[in-house]
Amino acid sequence: MTAASASDRPIAPRPGVLDIAPYEGGQSKIAGQDRVIKLSSNEGALGPSPAAVAAFEAASKTLARYPDGGSVALREAIGTRFGLDPARIVCGAGSDELLGLMARGYAGEGDEVLYTEHGFLIYPIAASSVGATPVKVAEKNLRTDVDALIARAGNRTRLVYIANPNNPTGSYIGLDELRRLRRGLPDGVILVIDSAYAEFVTADDYDSGVTLVNENDNVIMTRTFSKIFGLGGLRIGWAYGPAHIVDVLNRLRMPFNVSTAAQAAAIAALADRDHFDRAVALNTGMRARMTAALTAAGLVIPPSQGNFVLARFPGGVAQAEAADAFLKSRGIIVRRMGGYGLPDCLRVTVGLAEECDAACSALAEFMAGKEGRRG
Numbered sequence: 001m002t003a004a005s006a007s008d009r010p011i012a013p014r015p016g017v018l019d020i021a022p023y024e025g026g027q028s029k030i031a032g033q034d035r036v037i038k039l040s041s042n043e044g045a046l047g048p049s050p051a052a053v054a055a056f057e058a059a060s061k062t063l064a065r066y067p068d069g070g071s072v073a074l075r076e077a078i079g080t081r082f083g084l085d086p087a088r089i090v091c092g093a094g095s096d097e098l099l100g101l102m103a104r105g106y107a108g109e110g111d112e113v114l115y116t117e118h119g120f121l122i123y124p125i126a127a128s129s130v131g132a133t134p135v136k137v138a139e140k141n142l143r144t145d146v147d148a149l150i151a152r153a154g155n156r157t158r159l160v161y162i163a164n165p166n167n168p169t170g171s172y173i174g175l176d177e178l179r180r181l182r183r184g185l186p187d188g189v190i191l192v193i194d195s196a197y198a199e200f201v202t203a204d205d206y207d208s209g210v211t212l213v214n215e216n217d218n219v220i221m222t223r224t225f226s227k228i229f230g231l232g233g234l235r236i237g238w239a240y241g242p243a244h245i246v247d248v249l250n251r252l253r254m255p256f257n258v259s260t261a262a263q264a265a266a267i268a269a270l271a272d273r274d275h276f277d278r279a280v281a282l283n284t285g286m287r288a289r290m291t292a293a294l295t296a297a298g299l300v301i302p303p304s305q306g307n308f309v310l311a312r313f314p315g316g317v318a319q320a321e322a323a324d325a326f327l328k329s330r331g332i333i334v335r336r337m338g339g340y341g342l343p344d345c346l347r348v349t350v351g352l353a354e355e356c357d358a359a360c361s362a363l364a365e366f367m368a369g370k371e372g373r374r375g
């Protein structure tokens with residue numbers, strides 16, 4: 001190869017990369033306001049367990065040392081807590097990393113990756129980043145449509161991503177529907193069940209995906225410490241799957257992908273059952289209270305199994321925008337939903353009681369005012 005032939009080729013990223021719309025996280029600041037209520041990123045309302053914070057601080061003594069690349073103690077702690085074989089668990093820098101690695105491991109140019117209409121935006125990013133084609137499949141009443149996914153899956157389909165419960169709709173499908181989905185997909189398609197909000201679910205017929213993983217060799221479940229455990233800033237998640245998929249993820253991930261501090265904090269977080277139970281109880285109570293208050297204010301709130309509620313404005317996109325501006329003027333940050341195909345909605349994270357009440361009373365005030373009544 002000569003230098004001339006090398007320089008003749010223009011520098012360009014791989015196909016698909018420039019199709020990616022960079023992910024935008026929830027806003028955390030409002031210009032001119034120093035105290036804000038941030039209900040835009042579904043972060044755990046209680047924050048982390050004090051034991052997790054202490055473990056994080058203790059990890060500062062060993063910063064010169066590389067982490068345990070296998071996250072062995074953490075995988076054992078996860079295995080003990082959830083009754084799973086640690087050898088079939090892999091940890092990641094957030095579950096986002098693992099969701100992305102599934103695309104890298106199993107999809108490429110010419111392949112299709114399915115996700116649902118209002119599904120998490122990381123899925124099309126993961127697909128495009130490996131040159132695969134992300135395919136959005138319609139939902140039914142803001143819920144994963146099993147029949148539509150089965151009908152759309154074909155020869156080129158390699159992966160189906162679903163979030164269960166889904167963000168931002170809060171809806172879920174039960175174990176029977178999950179099984180029906182798996183049965184209806186071709187065997188060569190891997191079903192990725194993203195259960196980031198599993199701990200918040202109160203529905204009886206829910207399964208986090210563990211049952212499906214145990215029953216099949218082509219299903220993987222992802223989980224996170226970013227939501228109920230309040231450790232979003234540390235970047236730590238995990239996946240449970242069949243040995244052959246876990247092996248692929250272990251080959252693809254960077255050798256030291258989870259920091260020492262993250263591993264230590266996550267282990268301590270798992271051990272603090274009191275904090276966990278309080279976080280669940282708070283969420284269950286506040287989610288119901290917000291749903292009732294916002295419904296009474298005239299908004300349409302689909303039932304949520306997560307730590308957030310989706311609020312649909314009867315007056316449409318302009319009303320949702322005006323409500324968002326009104327909330328900001330009160331120092332309250334929620335999430336606009338245009339990127340998820342729901343521009344007439346806002347998503348409000350379940351926070352502490354006073355945060356939820358502030359958001360709900362501001363929205364009630366807005367709906368009772370000139371802009372609100374326009375709907």
Ligand SMILES: *Cc1c(COP(=O)(O)O)cnc(C)c1O
Pocket residue numbers: 042093094095096097120163166167194196223224225226227232235236237
């Ligand atoms: C928040 C969230 C995650 C978690 O991502 P991490 O990388 O683990 O912080 C995964 N999936 C969905 C649907 C989410 O909303």
